[in-house]
Amino acid sequence: MKFKKSLLLLLSFVLLLGILAACSGGKKTSDEPKDGKKGTEQKAEGPQMGGTLTGAMDTAPSGQFNPIFYEEAYEANIIDFIYEGLVGQDENLEFIPSLAKEWTFNDDQSEVTFKLQENAKWHDGEPFTADDVVFTYKMLASPGYIEAGGIRTYIAENLLGYDEYSTGASQEFQGVVKVDDHTVTFKFKEPNVKALGDAAFPIIPEHIFGSMDIADMPSAPESREAGKVIGTGPFKFTEMVQGEQYVLAKNADYWQGEPYLDQVVWKVVDQAVILGLLENGEIDFVADPNGFAAADYETVAAMPNIEIVEQPDFGYQIMGFMMNHGPIMDKSKWKENPKVKDPKVRQAIAYAIDREALMEGLFYGKGSVINSPIATQFDAYDDKNPPQYKHDPDQAKKLLDEAGYVDKDGDGFREDPQGNKWVLNLNYPLGNKDRERSAPIIQEFLQEVGIQVELVQPKEAAVYFEDLDVNSDGWDLFLIGWSLASDDPDPGGIWRSDVPYNYPRWNNEAADAKLVEANKPPEAFDKAYRNEKLSEWQVMFGEDLPAVILYAKNKLWAYNKRLQGVEVLPYRFHNNPHKWYVTE
Numbered sequence: 001m002k003f004k005k006s007l008l009l010l011l012s013f014v015l016l017l018g019i020l021a022a023c024s025g026g027k028k029t030s031d032e033p034k035d036g037k038k039g040t041e042q043k044a045e046g047p048q049m050g051g052t053l054t055g056a057m058d059t060a061p062s063g064q065f066n067p068i069f070y071e072e073a074y075e076a077n078i079i080d081f082i083y084e085g086l087v088g089q090d091e092n093l094e095f096i097p098s099l100a101k102e103w104t105f106n107d108d109q110s111e112v113t114f115k116l117q118e119n120a121k122w123h124d125g126e127p128f129t130a131d132d133v134v135f136t137y138k139m140l141a142s143p144g145y146i147e148a149g150g151i152r153t154y155i156a157e158n159l160l161g162y163d164e165y166s167t168g169a170s171q172e173f174q175g176v177v178k179v180d181d182h183t184v185t186f187k188f189k190e191p192n193v194k195a196l197g198d199a200a201f202p203i204i205p206e207h208i209f210g211s212m213d214i215a216d217m218p219s220a221p222e223s224r225e226a227g228k229v230i231g232t233g234p235f236k237f238t239e240m241v242q243g244e245q246y247v248l249a250k251n252a253d254y255w256q257g258e259p260y261l262d263q264v265v266w267k268v269v270d271q272a273v274i275l276g277l278l279e280n281g282e283i284d285f286v287a288d289p290n291g292f293a294a295a296d297y298e299t300v301a302a303m304p305n306i307e308i309v310e311q312p313d314f315g316y317q318i319m320g321f322m323m324n325h326g327p328i329m330d331k332s333k334w335k336e337n338p339k340v341k342d343p344k345v346r347q348a349i350a351y352a353i354d355r356e357a358l359m360e361g362l363f364y365g366k367g368s369v370i371n372s373p374i375a376t377q378f379d380a381y382d383d384k385n386p387p388q389y390k391h392d393p394d395q396a397k398k399l400l401d402e403a404g405y406v407d408k409d410g411d412g413f414r415e416d417p418q419g420n421k422w423v424l425n426l427n428y429p430l431g432n433k434d435r436e437r438s439a440p441i442i443q444e445f446l447q448e449v450g451i452q453v454e455l456v457q458p459k460e461a462a463v464y465f466e467d468l469d470v471n472s473d474g475w476d477l478f479l480i481g482w483s484l485a486s487d488d489p490d491p492g493g494i495w496r497s498d499v500p501y502n503y504p505r506w507n508n509e510a511a512d513a514k515l516v517e518a519n520k521p522p523e524a525f526d527k528a529y530r531n532e533k534l535s536e537w538q539v540m541f542g543e544d545l546p547a548v549i550l551y552a553k554n555k556l557w558a559y560n561k562r563l564q565g566v567e568v569l570p571y572r573f574h575n576n577p578h579k580w581y582v583t584e
Contacts, residue, residue, distance in 0.1 A: 051582040052263040053563060056283040058290055059431040060243040060268045062462045066223035067202035068139055069149055071465065073289035073483050077266060080574055081248050082123075082231035083202035086114050086133065089486055091569055093377070095196045099128065099203060099232065109191040109525070112199065116182040120255040122205050123230045128255075130184040135206035137176040137186075143168040144214045146329060151500035154493045155201050158194065160187040191521035193530065197487030205230050234259045234578035244268055250578075260565070260581035271433050278558060279303050284582075285559035287573035289483060290432065292556050294363040300558050307566075309557040312368070314375050314571035315483040317435065318547040319353075319426075319442060321346055324505035325473040331497065334505055339416070339424060339476050346545040347389070348399035352449045353442055354391040359551045362437055367553030372538040373482070376552065377570055378489035379527075382535040386542035396449045405450075413452040427456045427472075428479035429464035435479045438550065453477070468503055478503070479550075486571040489534060490519060495541065506546035511537060 061074040067083050070076065086100035100114035120128040139145060140156035143166060156162055159175025177185045186199055208222050208230050221228045226240035226247070234254045239247035246266040250259040269277060275296055277283045286292055287309075292300055300306055323341070324334035340346060355369045371388055374381045400406070404417030416422040424446070428439045436458065443453040459467065468478060480503065482494060492515045494501045497508065518524060518533035557573050559566060565579040 047260050047565065047579075047581045048583065049258075049260055049581075050262055051260075052265060053261055053285070053580065053582060054265045054267060054283045056267050056269040056274050056277065056286045057288075058269060058271045058274065058433075059461055061246070063224055063242060064218060065229045065237065066217060066220075067204060068136070068145075068152060069218045069223065071151060072461075076483075077288060077574075078237060078246055078248070079202065080233075080572070081235040081264060081577060082229060082233045082237055083204070084232050085200040085202050086116075087196055087200045089200075089569065089571075091567075093486055093570065095200070095487075100199075103196075103199075105195070109193075109195065109521070110188050111185055112195050113179065113183065113185045114199065116184065117255055118182050120232050121253055122207070122232055123236045123251055125253070126205065126207050127181075128203070128205075128232050129181045130178040131181075132203050132206045133184045134173070134176045134178050135210060136201065136203045138165075138173045139204070139209070139214060139217075140201070141166050141173060141175060142214050146500070148215045149218050150214075152201070154496075154499060155198055158188050158192050158198060160189050162189070191525070193519055193521060193524040194488045194490060197485070200487050203232070235264055254578055256578055259578035261577070264577065275299060278306060278560070281305070281560065284563055285557070285573070287555075287557040287559070289481075290434075292558055293433070294366040294553065294556060297364065297366065297556065300556075305561055306558050307561050309555070309559075309566075309568050309573065310366070311555050311568070311570065312376060313552045313555050314377060314486060315481060316370060316373065316375075316552040317438070317479070317481045317550045318373075319349075319550055320478045320480060320504045320547040321349075321545070322472060322475040322478065322504060323546055324507060325475075326505065328469065328500055328502060328505065329498075331505075331507060334507065337476065339422065342403045343544060344399045344403040345405065346548075347387070347543075348396040348403070348449065349446060349451065350387075350389040350545060350548045351392045351396040351399070352451070353445045353548060353550070355389075355548075355550055356391065358438060358441060359553070361441070362434060363551070363553045366556065367551050370549050370552050371542060373491050373495060373541065373547075373549060374489050374534065374538065375484045375486075377486075380489035380531045380534045382531075382538045385535055386538045387545075389542075389548070393449050400449065400451075407450055412450065413447075414450040421452075423452045423454055424476040425454045425456050425474070426477040426479070427464070427468075427475050428458050429461040430458045431461045432481070434553070435481070439479060472503075484571075486569075490515065491534075491537070491541075492519075495546070504546040506544070508540065508544050508546075511540045511544065514540060 057074055057077055059074050062072055064070045064075055065078055067079055084099050087095045088098040090096050099117055099120055101117050103112050103114045105112050122128060137156055140152060141162050161174035164170035165173050175187055179185055209217055217223055226237050229237045234251055235248035236251050238249040248264040250262055252258050274286055300308055321340045322337050324336055326334040359367050359369060371386045372382055405414040408415045408419055414422055426439055428435050439455055443455055446453045493499055497512055514537040518530050523529045562582045562584050564581050567575050569575045
């Protein structure tokens with residue numbers, strides 16, 4: 001019981017910190033109106049030109065600002081202001097025009113033709129045309145894209161001729177075809193239920209990258225340096241102090257109209273000081289990817305100048321099992337990890353972790369425990385049929401006993417079926433405080449059922465994710481979070497065995513085949529049919545269990561009330577920033 005005791009002490013300490021923070025920030029003053037409203041409401045003055053807005057994120061972007069190569073949500077904070085796709089989404093996740101003003105499908109939905117905006121320009125004044133669209137998708141399908149570090153092959157793999165072109169068997173790219181300067185047609189191998197989602201990817205400029213070898217693109221100044229990154233979006237990337245500050249200046253010639261703000265500045269700020277800076281007005285908003293901590297909710301709510309946005313996260317945190325070791329994209333070199341190969345072991349670990357306590361202790365219940373890696377905002381999410389893995393230490397011990405993992409030497413920890421010492425290592429990165437706090441609590445839960453866990457010294461996020469990619473041969477367990485795409489519930493971009501994000505090296509042919517079945521036309525155009533197949537896949541995931549879905553905490557975003565024009569989406573705070581303006 002010593003583990004349980006120390007766990008409760010740790011959770012109590014975290015709760016105490018939140019209570020102290022709430023007390024320090026929630027004191028009422030004589031200036032607070034008796035009706036409970038905080039502060040004086042801003043008088044509506046209408047949109048005004050000018051001003052600088054400052055946002056905060058707790059981790060520095062790694063420095064890759066090319067949409068076809070970036071990997072992190074921190075880089076997306078910059079990219080989303082610079083680049084645009086042909087289509088966007090609204091608050092109901094319905095597709096809406098962006099760089100394409102309209103589109104039409106052919107009869108069997110194997111082709112979709114887009115009419116492009118005729119007044120859109122790149123930041124350097126060059127016109128945006130169909131050539132840029134063709135070029136972007138050609139790069140995603142290009143031989144050498146994966147070798148150059150590209151991880152988004154799933155965006156292009158449904159296109160006609162993708163297999164032949166990506167392998168070099170054909171020199172002709174058939175998937176995206178220019179009709180004229182402002183018309184482009186996407187052609188798919190077969191009718192595609194995800195056609196609009198596939199066409200939503202940010203477009204990059206051919207006149208900037210067209211003369212480069214794809215191997216040189218990730219390191220090119222045009223992918224990394226302020227002043228040289230060129231998009232069509234409402235803001236230009238103009239200045240940067242790497243790891244500290246990133247400046248976006250308005251694109252006065254933006255095709256949807258000149259932005260009201262002069263600048264949006266991103267500052268990299270330690271989580272510990274973000275709230276103080278928010279309260280005194282040194283930063284104006286904190287949003288993606290981590291927002292502010294649930295422990296600080298009452299403190300932020302008591303700030304009269306701050307507005308809170310709370311909504312379910314479009315993603316989740318996992319503890320992954322390193323099921324195989326070896327290069328992610330070369331299954332022929334994978335070697336099974338004997339320490340976690342038995343599904344009963346993985347299931348026992350899921351039962352051992354009290355995810356409800358983890359959620360309540362760390363996030364004050366502001367979130368949810370989910371059992372499937374599909375966002376709950378999609379109606380394809382199945383909350384009934386997959387295994388639920390409610391906290392049950394006795395069931396965990398029973399499964400471990402059945403699998404032959406028992407304590408043979410009486411030291412309180414189980415040995416493997418051969419009688420050898422059995423120690424699992426748990427890896428996690430620095431920077432995300434939630435993960436840093438979760439790791440020792442998970443260790444406690446697992447040790448309570450006799451599983452010895454060693455916490456590996458955490459590394460900076462950039463190093464950690466690089467190691468997860470190419471240097472994880474000794475890993476057993478790892479913590480990571482996923483922000484999901486909002487365009488389609490298909491989980492294949494992360495969980496298929498042949499994709500670059502398959503960090504557990506999960507190799508389940510039946511699960512792969514079920515995803516193919518869920519997307520295969522014409523049946524896949526029937527939503528009920530598709531949801532049924534995705535439900536069957538979710539059950540497979542839960543039974544084979546390449547990862548424990550720990551929690552999906554609520555997004556907690558905050559912004560200064562001087563910022564007007566905010567229209568948050570279910571998956572993103574910075575929506576239509578050209579409409580943002582400040583009142584002072």
